[in-house]
Amino acid sequence: MSHGGFSTLFHKEVLRFWKVASQTVAAPVLTALLYLLIFSHVLEDHVRVHGVTYTAFLIPGLVMMAVLQNAFANSSSSLIQSRVTGNIVFVLLPPISYLEFFVAYVLASVVRGFVVGTGVLLATCWFAPLALVEPWWIVVFALMGGAILGSLGVIAGIWADKFDELAAFQNFLIMPLTFLSGVFYSINSLPPFWQQVSRWNPVFYMIDGFRHGFFGVSDESPWLSLAVVGACLALLTVFTLNLLKSGYKLRA
Amino acid sequence: MSAAIRIQQVSKRFGATQALDRIDLEVRQGEFFGLLGPNGAGKTTLISALAGLVRADTGSLAVMGHDVQSDYRAARRHLGVVPQELVFDPFFTVRESLTIQSGYFGIRDNDNWIDEILENLGLASKANANMRMLSGGMKRRVLVAQALVHRPPVIVLDEPTAGVDVELRQTLWHFIRRLNEAGHTIVLTTHYLEEAENLCTRIAMLKAGRLVALDTTENLLRRFSAHSLRLRTGGVMPEQLTCDAAESGGWWSMPFDGFDEVEPLLARIRAAGCGIDDLEIGKPDLEEVFVRVMQGQPAETNELNAELR
Ligand SMILES: Nc1ncnc2c1ncn2[C@@H]1O[C@H](COP(=O)(O)OP(=O)(O)OP(=O)(O)O)[C@@H](O)[C@H]1O
Ligand SMILES: [Mg+2]
Numbered sequence: 001m002s003h004g005g006f007s008t009l010f011h012k013e014v015l016r017f018w019k020v021a022s023q024t025v026a027a028p029v030l031t032a033l034l035y036l037l038i039f040s041h042v043l044e045d046h047v048r049v050h051g052v053t054y055t056a057f058l059i060p061g062l063v064m065m066a067v068l069q070n071a072f073a074n075s076s077s078s079l080i081q082s083r084v085t086g087n088i089v090f091v092l093l094p095p096i097s098y099l100e101f102f103v104a105y106v107l108a109s110v111v112r113g114f115v116v117g118t119g120v121l122l123a124t125c126w127f128a129p130l131a132l133v134e135p136w137w138i139v140v141f142a143l144m145g146g147a148i149l150g151s152l153g154v155i156a157g158i159w160a161d162k163f164d165e166l167a168a169f170q171n172f173l174i175m176p177l178t179f180l181s182g183v184f185y186s187i188n189s190l191p192p193f194w195q196q197v198s199r200w201n202p203v204f205y206m207i208d209g210f211r212h213g214f215f216g217v218s219d220e221s222p223w224l225s226l227a228v229v230g231a232c233l234a235l236l237t238v239f240t241l242n243l244l245k246s247g248y249k250l251r252a
Numbered sequence: 253m254s255a256a257i258r259i260q261q262v263s264k265r266f267g268a269t270q271a272l273d274r275i276d277l278e279v280r281q282g283e284f285f286g287l288l289g290p291n292g293a294g295k296t297t298l299i300s301a302l303a304g305l306v307r308a309d310t311g312s313l314a315v316m317g318h319d320v321q322s323d324y325r326a327a328r329r330h331l332g333v334v335p336q337e338l339v340f341d342p343f344f345t346v347r348e349s350l351t352i353q354s355g356y357f358g359i360r361d362n363d364n365w366i367d368e369i370l371e372n373l374g375l376a377s378k379a380n381a382n383m384r385m386l387s388g389g390m391k392r393r394v395l396v397a398q399a400l401v402h403r404p405p406v407i408v409l410d411e412p413t414a415g416v417d418v419e420l421r422q423t424l425w426h427f428i429r430r431l432n433e434a435g436h437t438i439v440l441t442t443h444y445l446e447e448a449e450n451l452c453t454r455i456a457m458l459k460a461g462r463l464v465a466l467d468t469t470e471n472l473l474r475r476f477s478a479h480s481l482r483l484r485t486g487g488v489m490p491e492q493l494t495c496d497a498a499e500s501g502g503w504w505s506m507p508f509d510g511f512d513e514v515e516p517l518l519a520r521i522r523a524a525g526c527g528i529d530d531l532e533i534g535k536p537d538l539e540e541v542f543v544r545v546m547q548g549q550p551a552e553t554n555e556l557n558a559e560l561r
Contacts, residue, residue: 008355016343086339090349090398093303093333094356095325252266252306 006100009091013108017074024112028070029119032062036124039184049186050217056128057211059121060138061183064210066120067142068203071113071149072156072174075105079157080166083249092251098244102154102237109150110143117142130214137213137222144229145206149174151236158249177203187219202232254317256281256406256437257302262311264297264461271297272308273461279439279454281316281405284432286452286469287441290546293458295441296336299410303333315406329357332404334396336411336441340383346370346394347379350401357402369397372427374420389416396424400431407431408439413447425451449473449538457545465545469538476544477536478507481517487526493517505534 017024040055049057082088091101132138152174160166181203187195198204209225212218218225244250257279264272271294279285287295300306302313304320304327312319318326341349347366354362370376373393378386383394396412409428413421429451432438442448448455448469455472457465465472482505489497489504497506508514514533521528 004358004360005356008352011355012352019343082341085342086335086337087341089305089333089335089339090341090353091356092305093328093331094353094402095328095358096356097325247307251304252300 005094005096006104009096009100009104010107013074013078013104014111016078017108017112024070024074025116025119028066028116029123032066032120033123035062036127040127049189050215052215053128056130057186057215058184059124059128059130060211060214061207062124063117063120064142064145064207065178065181065183067113067117068145068149068178068206069174070116071109071146072153072170074109074112075150075153076157076160076166076170077153078108079105079154080160080163083157083161084163088250098241102151102241102244105154106147106150109153110146113146113149114142131216132214133216134213134222137209139213140226141206141210141213141229144233145203145210148202148206148229148233148236151233151240154240155236155243158243161249177201181207182219183207202228205229253281255279255314256283256316257439258312258314258317259298259302260312262298262301262308262313264294264301264306264308266297270461272301274311275458275461275463277456277463277466279406279437281437282432282435283437283454284429284452285437285439286448286455287439287458288445288448288455288542289441289458292460294461295458296410297461298458299333299408299439299441302408303331304328329402330405332399332402332407334399334407334409334412336414338388338391338395338415340386340391340394342382342384345380345382346375346386346397349383349394350397353398354401359402362401365403366397366401369400372423372430373397374423389420392416393420393424405435406437406439410441411443412440413442413444421447445538445542455538457542459546459548464548465541472541473536473538476541477538478509479511479536480534481506481508481514482532482534483521483528484530485521485526485528487524489526490520490524493520493524 036055036058039058043054047054079088082091156166156169160169180198181201182198187198187204190198205220205225205228208218208220209222209229212222212225255278257277259275259277262272262275263270275298287298289295297306301308302315302320304324312321314320315327316330318330320327344352350366350369351362354360354366367376370379373396375390375393375397378390383391386394392412392415396409399407399409407428412424416424425447428438440448440452452469454468455465456463467475482503484502485504493506494504497504499505506517508517
């Protein structure tokens with residue numbers, strides 16, 4: 001009985017995006033498809049990466065980018081909407097612990113990421129032959145990456161007081177990190193300086209590890225990526241839990 | 253038996269504002285309790301502290317004996333709060349909102365009780381309407397319903413009748429009274445003092461974060477408001493009568509304690525040669541109590557509080 005609150009909150013968060021799936025699922029799938037059409041049209045004949053065609057290389061990157069961006073969008077937009085409209089009290093009044101709160105929001109973000117990611121994969125896999133050489137990496141990195149961006153979404157949704165503050169967080173942090181992570185290129189093709197810069201971007205390891213699951217080759221060892229991504233997840237989890245425990249902006 | 257609500261030495265400061273200043277308050281189980289005070293007095297802050305939405309700087313609060321910090325799960329299970337702000341989740345229908353709210357409290361299969369609440373609040377026909385489509389008053393009803401899904405023994409309503417039509421007021425109070433008769437403790441804040449006077453057996457008044465009055469409604473009325481003889485006269489009132497009386501708009505108002513004082517009073521007016529054009533008896537009312545308490549006759553209120561501690 002006492003742990004009913006968590007599953008309802010999780011379920012509600014999933015229902016929330018599913019009810020407006022045209023915006024929360026179909027739209028990002030379409031965006032990814034457009035990226036694929038444009039970039040592969042321009043680059044298909046000129047570039048091969050890790051021994052596969054550019055289109056085949058691009059698809060996993062787009063899938064993972066969709067997972068990450070939508071995981072972030074889910075928790076952050078839900079929280080800021082609830083806080084701005086005030087209906088967050090419905091979640092704060094019941095006996096739901098900060099841990100349950102955290103897991104429910106992050107897990108729902110992961111679900112949204114998976115749903116959109118699967119949608120992108122289904123929409124794009126027709127354009128190039130895809131292998132699934134080591135599929136467990138795909139699942140592990142999607143799960144961890146989704147959880148990391150879901151946690152970041154929780155932080156942003158609680159930190160931002162207005163929608164434009166959230167947009168700033170998204171435009172100046174999340175977008176650069178995801179775009180400059182090797183979604184569209186292998187970092188080996190970059191000048192050495194930018195290669196080094198990319199290695200400081202945790203999202204690079206998420207994409208690289210995820211892509212390893214498809215081709216069995218990647219810029220970095222998937223074990224290194226796992227370590228980096230795992231460390232990020234652990235750190236962010238501790239940080240977010242402490243933020244929630246402190247009641248920051250939720251329980252004044 | 254533990255108190256329904258126990259508030260001890262609770263203070264809360266927002267920046268330069270002392271929203272709550274060492275509040276001590278106990279509400280007994282089964283009471284219909286009124287929490288009154290002007291805008292900004294701290295009523296909502298006190299309720300928020302009780303609900304765990306705001307953390308008190310000092311002091312402690314408990315619901316049915318459960319501390320709202322250290323034993324928050326039990327405290328929140330025993331408490332239902334109707335927030336002052338008209339909030340709703342636009343993604344869901346009325347029934348979905350109530351089912352979800354039940355789930356947050358760990359309650360599955362709550363349909364029978366939800367139906368009963370909907371029926372009693374006149375919401376049955378709106379059960380499947382989206383929250384966005386409801387009028388303000390209807391949203392307010394849903395807010396009340398959401399506070400009741402887990403059958404809390406203690407129910408706190410923060411201005412539930414603000415901007416609400418007569419019909420809902422009546423259905424609402426009918427329902428809340430029934431819950432009170434069934435043993436639920438009710439705490440109400442309102443700016444409609446008549447409402448509080450009719451419903452509440454005990455009343456606390458807050459002013460600038462401080463508790464300035466706490467007594468039964470009956471005692472407050474007796475102490476701070478009296479019956480009064482109100483009259484309009486053609487002549488000039490004799491001076492020995494006007495020292496106790498107040499004049500406004502041509503009406504004199506003379507307080508008295510017992511009805512046996514009325515005749516001598518009238519006799520004296522007659523003796524002074526004053527003709528009476530119009531006359532009525534004013535009953536004591538909470539509004540007068542409120543005004544007098546807020547104007548602060550400090551001696552009296554302090555005495556009152558000291559007595560009640
Ligand atoms: N989150 C907050 N941040 C800063 N100040 C606040 C906050 N909440 C309340 N206050 C201040 O605390 C004081 C008490 O406010 P509160 O809302 O408790 O009053 P109230 O008695 O409920 O008034 P009303 O009858 O208008 O609802 C006010 O001066 C208010 O401005
Ligand atoms: Mg208020």
